[in-house]
Amino acid sequence: MFRRIMEATALNEMVEDEQASHSKLIQSWEKTHKLRQNIKGHWYKGAVLVVPPDEQLQRGLVKLNHDSTTAAHSGVAKTCYALMKQYW
Numbered sequence: 001m002f003r004r005i006m007e008a009t010a011l012n013e014m015v016e017d018e019q020a021s022h023s024k025l026i027q028s029w030e031k032t033h034k035l036r037q038n039i040k041g042h043w044y045k046g047a048v049l050v051v052p053p054d055e056q057l058q059r060g061l062v063k064l065n066h067d068s069t070t071a072a073h074s075g076v077a078k079t080c081y082a083l084m085k086q087y088w
Contacts, residue, residue, distance in 0.1 A: 011060055015049050015087070016042045022052035033088075045088040061087060 019026055019042060026043050029035055035045050043050040051058060065082045 011057070011064060012049060014057055014060070015051050016040075018052045018054045018057055019043050019050065022054075026050060026052060048084070048086055048088045051087045 026035065029050075033045060035043050035050060037043055051061065061083060062079065065079050
């Protein structure tokens with residue numbers, strides 16, 4: 001469980017770093033998708049972190065929520081639901 005928390009924390013930091021790399025694109029989504037920035041400059045939709053269009057990062061998020069021992073290979077629907085609770 002501790003390993004999964006550390007992996008999730010590292011992925012969240014990667015998401016935040018990639019947001020900076022895609023800042024103009026995310027800003028263009030702001031009004032259409034009702035995004036907001038926190039005081040640290042990270043983008044959220046409601047309470048979930050906005051994931052920029054980076055395929056490697058997106059694959060890492062799916063892998064963490066599907067392949068880890070705590071996720072138990074939950075299948076497509078459950079994996080998507082788990083991801084949607086944390087990321088947009």
